[in-house]
Amino acid sequence: MARYYFSDSSLAVEDLYVYTRQSLIDALASAQTPEDRAQLFRNLAALRDSSRRSLAVNVDQPIGLSDSELERLINSPDGRLTLNRMVSVPANSQPVLMRLLVVLGPLRPPAPQEGEAEAEQGGASPAGPFSLDAPDDESVSLVYVARDLSTVQKLLEQLQNVVLVLFLAGLLTAGTGAYALAGQALQPLRRVQRAAERIGGQNLTERVPVPRTGDEVESLAMALNAMLGRLEGSFEAQRRFTSDASHELRTPVTAISGHASYLLRRTNPSGQQAESLRIIQRESERLTNLIASLLQLARSDSGALVITREPILAALFLFEITQELAPLAQAQGTALRTEGEDVTFEGDPDRLKQVLINLVSNALKAGAQTITLRSARLADEVRLSVQDDGPGIPADQLERLFDRFYRLEDSRSRDQGGAGLGLSIARGIVDAHGGRIWLESEPGAGTTAHVQLPIGNVPELGEEDVP
Ligand SMILES: Nc1ncnc2c1ncn2[C@@H]1O[C@H](COP(=O)(O)OP(=O)(O)O)[C@@H](O)[C@H]1O
Ligand SMILES: [Mg+2]
Incomplete structure (x- = not known):
């Protein structure tokens, strides 16, 4: 009958047949010392063990109730206690988590009503299998009704996973959204930054773009432009x-x-x-x-340095320079040589001659014994180098020598009487060509000055065109 009404639950019953509810309460109340109470609970345990019956609960591993839980149950006004407990069931080797209702009360079959006796013998009575609300003087039982929580547990776990996935997805969406929004908001600022980075002493007439955003970026761009105006x-x-x-x-x-x-x-x-x-x-x-x-x-x-662009034959160009400086070199016993590939490139021959004459005369002034002028092709650039075996330059001075009026602090520099403007002029000319100029040096071993220029728009000579 119980199985009919609690078909998906586990049931267990333990009769405490020597006690009524009231006598149980009184017995607990009168047990003063811990020993008395322990004795009472031992008696109750013995009673429960001897009278246990169960449906879908392992009888060998009964639903445990601690002494304090039992005490709470006895003292509770309605004789009910709900707990979550691991319950061992015959169908499953592992105990399963169950929601447990424990009721302390008299347990007796319902009084058969008239005309219904036959139906009751059939097994299921529509009036209910048991009645728990009997007068207080009847002996009591402990009834456990346990319901499996594993499906709820599983559902909760799934829910937890779903919430976690939703949370992560939300976080990701919010993150990318915030990043994209911030990127969009910073776009005008980046444009201003790029423009500001392009502007230097050569192109002070340029201005940064003023985004019409009506916010701080706009005023920043306007302030930058005003500053550029004053600097200009x-x-x-x-x-x-x-x-x-x-x-x-x-x-x-x-x-x-x-x-x-x-x-x-x-x-x-x-x-x-x-x-x-x-x-x-x-x-x-x-x-x-x-x-x-x-x-x-x-x-x-002021950017007013006008560069003409003509094809220049590198080897010939270097040779002309050595011829021009030959008397000066001979006077101080220096050997002037040229070597390297013959590259054709585009540039202003007069200005570039000025650059190389300055580089060679620097080497002569430094007291070199041998000076080699070299040309080489690197991808779409030409490199012209002036190598000497002079005293060399300390590494920390290499860049500073391009500053105006800057010379090395040795007596030779002063005696030879240069003003220290040659390399800054050379850099101005090379910059105007879109190239680079720099010095490499090993103190004691000599110095090499490099000028690297874009080859520019010169017709490529095929093999058959070369005489
Ligand atoms: N090849 C070199 N070897 C040693 N010192 C050099 C060399 N080239 C340049 N210098 C140093 O750099 C200084 C600056 O050179 P430069 O700008 O051409 O000015 P200037 O030739 O008028 O002195 C020179 O005075 C010299 O001290
Ligand atoms: Mg010079």
Whole structure:
């Protein structure tokens, strides 16, 4: 009958037939010392073990109830206790988690009602199998009704997985969304940044784009442009000053030099006077060169350095330079050589000659015994190098030498009388060609200056075109 009503539950019954509910409460209340209570619970356990019956619960591994749980049950007003417990069932080797209702109360079959006696004998009574609400003086039983929680447990686990997956998916979506949004919001800022990075001393007339976003990025771009305007103004003023000053100096220096020449040629100065006049002539010549250099720097600063583009034959070009400097090299016993491939490239021959003459004369001034001019082709670039066996340059000075008026702190640099502008002018010219210039050196072993230029738009010579 019980199986009929609790078909998917496990059931167990233990009769405490010597007790009524009230006598159980009284017995618990009167057990004062721990020993008395232990004795009472031992008695109850013996009673339960001897009277246990069960449906779908392993009788050998009964549903355990601790003494304190039993006490709570006895003292509870409605005689009910609900627990979660691992219950061992015959169908399963492992105990399963079950929700347990334990009821303490009299257990007796329902009083057969009139006309229903036959139906009751059939097994199932519609009036219910048992009645638990009997008068207080009847002996009590412990009834366990346990329901398997494993399906609920499984469902909960699935739910947990679903929530976890949803959470991760949400996190991912939110993350990518936030990243994309931030990227979009930062896009104008990036454009401003890229533009700002392009702008240098050569192109101060350019401005960063002003995004019409109406926010801080717009005001930042406008502030940057205002700053560029002010910088452009002061750069321009400085450049114009150098350029005007050089112009103004040219005339008086030419006059000084002319008058010194006149005095030397047309008058009859004494030995001492002639020596002074020669010094004046030499120094004004130096001044003329310096003024020309300053003018050229001012021009390349303002981007006004105009580069012509003509095809240049590298080997021939280097050979011409060695010829031009041969007298100077011979005078100090230096060997000048050229070697390497013959590459045709595009450039301004006069300006590039100025660059290489400066590099070779630097090597001569440094006191090299052998100077080698080399040309080589690297992918779509040509590299012209000037190698010397001079004293070399300390590594920390290599870049600084391209600064204006910067020279090495040795006596030779001073004695040879360069102003320290040659390499900065050379860099201006090479930059205008879209190339690079740098120095490599090993102190004590010599220096190599490299000029690397894009080959540019020259017709490729096939094998059959070469004579
Ligand atoms: N090949 C070299 N070997 C040693 N020192 C060098 C060499 N080339 C340049 N220098 C140093 O770099 C300085 C700057 O060179 P440069 O800018 O051409 O100016 P300048 O020739 O007018 O002195 C030189 O004064 C010299 O001290
Ligand atoms: Mg020089």
